[in-house]
Ligand code: SF4
């Protein structure tokens with residue numbers, strides 16, 4: 001039998017939270033202008049959860065302050081007028097899908 005550590009992930013349209021990596025420093029909550037994130041406290045355990053997913057604008061402020069890789073920016077596929085689909089990478093560069 002093998003044991004695998006499960007990463008608990010939840011997401012908005014723009015960001016993904018891997019809750020197992022969260023250290024509960026609350027920096028992302030302070031950084032978020034839209035009150036998307038909230039606190040969970042169970043005894044000594046602290047972590048963030050996504051509370052109002054629809055409020056997320058993808059501003060990345062939370063991603064930029066997290067030092068533990070618990071938050072990541074999702075690459076969002078978009079379509080040009082000519083029908084070609086492309087991804088916008090986290091650094092703003094564009095990659096067309098073949
Ligand atoms: S900044 Fe990262 S480690 Fe800190 S509370 Fe937010 S998700 Fe957790």
Ligand code: SF4
Pocket residue numbers: 012014015031032033034035036037055056057058059060061062063
């Ligand atoms: S991307 Fe911006 S709006 Fe969305 S949760 Fe992070 S800080 Fe809040």
